[in-house]
Amino acid sequence: MADLVLGIESSCDDTAVALVKENGEVVSSLIASQVDIHSQFGGVFPELAGRAHLEAILPTIEAVFEQAGVTHKNVKAIGVTRGPGLIGSLLVGLNTAKSLGLGWNIPVIGVNHLRGHLRSADLEFEKVKYPAIVLLVSGGHTFLAHMESNTQINMLGTTRDDSVGEAYDKVSRMLGLGYPGGPVVDRTAKTGEANIPFPRPMIHKELEFSFSGLKSAVARYLDKVDTYKTEDVAASFVASVMEILIKKCEKAIKKYPAKCLVVVGGVAASPQLRQAMQLLCEQKGLELCLPPIKWSTDNAAMIALATWDYIRLGKHPKASPELNLSLGDF
Numbered sequence: 001m002a003d004l005v006l007g008i009e010s011s012c013d014d015t016a017v018a019l020v021k022e023n024g025e026v027v028s029s030l031i032a033s034q035v036d037i038h039s040q041f042g043g044v045f046p047e048l049a050g051r052a053h054l055e056a057i058l059p060t061i062e063a064v065f066e067q068a069g070v071t072h073k074n075v076k077a078i079g080v081t082r083g084p085g086l087i088g089s090l091l092v093g094l095n096t097a098k099s100l101g102l103g104w105n106i107p108v109i110g111v112n113h114l115r116g117h118l119r120s121a122d123l124e125f126e127k128v129k130y131p132a133i134v135l136l137v138s139g140g141h142t143f144l145a146h147m148e149s150n151t152q153i154n155m156l157g158t159t160r161d162d163s164v165g166e167a168y169d170k171v172s173r174m175l176g177l178g179y180p181g182g183p184v185v186d187r188t189a190k191t192g193e194a195n196i197p198f199p200r201p202m203i204h205k206e207l208e209f210s211f212s213g214l215k216s217a218v219a220r221y222l223d224k225v226d227t228y229k230t231e232d233v234a235a236s237f238v239a240s241v242m243e244i245l246i247k248k249c250e251k252a253i254k255k256y257p258a259k260c261l262v263v264v265g266g267v268a269a270s271p272q273l274r275q276a277m278q279l280l281c282e283q284k285g286l287e288l289c290l291p292p293i294k295w296s297t298d299n300a301a302m303i304a305l306a307t308w309d310y311i312r313l314g315k316h317p318k319a320s321p322e323l324n325l326s327l328g329d330f
Contacts, residue, residue: 002076005311006064006100007304008057010093011085011113012140013037013044014297015056017064019075020304024122028068029301032056039179050088057096072104079307082110083322084140090321098319109310110319114141116302117264119150119309120291123301127289129259133252135245137273138265138298139165139180144207144248146256151309156252157207164241165267167211171218171237175230185234186270192231194239196221203247207255214240242276249277253284260287269296 004027009016018029034052037045065071080097083090094110101108117136121128132147133156142165143158162170165182172181177188198221201213218237222228249261261284263277268290281288295301310316 002074002106004068004070004074004076005304005307006061006072006075006078007111007300007302007307008061008078008080008093008097009113009116009298009300009303010053010057010089011081011083012089012298013049013052014299015053015060015093016298016300016303017057017060018300018304019064019068019070020123020301020308022308024124024126024305026123026301027070028064029299030060030064030067031299032060044086046086046088049086050092053089053092057092061096061100072100072106075104075106077107077109077307077311079109079111079303079310080319081113081116081303082317082319084113084324085321087321087323090323094319094321101319107316108319109307110317110322111303111306111310112317113298113303115309116306117141118145118147118153118262119305120264120295120299120302121262121289122150123291123295123305128262129287129289131257132260132262132289133249133256133258134262134264135249135277136265137164137245137263137267139163139169139182141265142209142211144252146252146258147262151313156256157209157248159209159211160202161210161212162215164209164211164245165265167215167241168267170215171234174219174222175233177230177234182267182270186238186272188231189234189238189272192229192233192235194235195232196236198236198240200240200244200247203244207248207252209244209248211241238272242272245273246276246280249280250284253286258286260289262289264291264296266297269293
């Protein structure tokens with residue numbers, strides 16, 4: 001019985017493949033990480049990312065089927081990230097998916113990467129209750145949205161410049177902490193004191209974000225002081241980020257009806273963010289919906305679950321690259 005969707009995610013630096021049922025059960029999931037390749041550059045090197053995807057994608061697909069103990073005959077459709085992302089990386093996943101779909105005679109559906117993240121909170125079992133406020137915080141994106149259902153989503157505000165994840169990576173590079181920046185900056189911040197008055201850009205504006213000024217403030221501070229404690233700089237940076245995110249979520253909760261607050265994206269793995277959002281939801285009487293940490297970062301299970309939404313709606317977006325895809329592009 002064809003009751004699985006094969007998800008393929010290759011938008012950036014991880015080659016991810018998964019088999020997922022319609023109810024969100026993850027039958028099998030594997031990720032071929034490229035951290036070792038890119039860590040020497042302090043960020044993703046696009047050309048090397050594309051080459052690494054080429055080497056990893058077919059072995060990873062084969063391993064996922066072997067892990068699940070099924071064959072392509074159990075697959076109803078293939079869902080593959082069509083954007084946004086790095087063009088070379090996207091093309092590897094898209095071309096592989098289209099080739100397999102042609103050979104197996106099953107549909108191939110191009111999936112909006114952002115929609116995948118929004119569905120990650122329902123992986124393994126359904127948790128999100130609607131209407132909901134969703135905060136997406138990742139390496140490439142930062143935005144707030146209001147969800148009437150898992151397919152009715154209205155953008156409330158996004159970043160005018162850098163994403164919060166990008167700011168984490170840049171600050172990590174400034175402090176010599178390595179890549180990826182999020183986990184190491186959070187760990188370092190736990191041992192420091194937030195005693196440096198870094199700015200909270202646009203905190204009093206509506207629901208839009210800006211993080212380039214905060215990143216620049218950290219750079220200026222490091223340039224002007226002779227000695228500093230790395231852990232204090234990290235703690236002060238994280239404190240600024242947390243206050244911005246909390247205040248924006250508070251404003252959204254006050255303005256729009258919601259039963260829960262959904263926090264997704266790679267930065268949703270941050271212990272500080274999870275703790276802060278849990279406290280906020282307790283104060284506001286909302287449920288907090290978080291994906292398990294393993295589903296917070298880019299993965300193919302979220303792409304597969306989003307594919308089921310497209311299937312139910314009878315929508316089959318083409319598997320072609322769209323670099324500037326927005327949340328509104330279903």
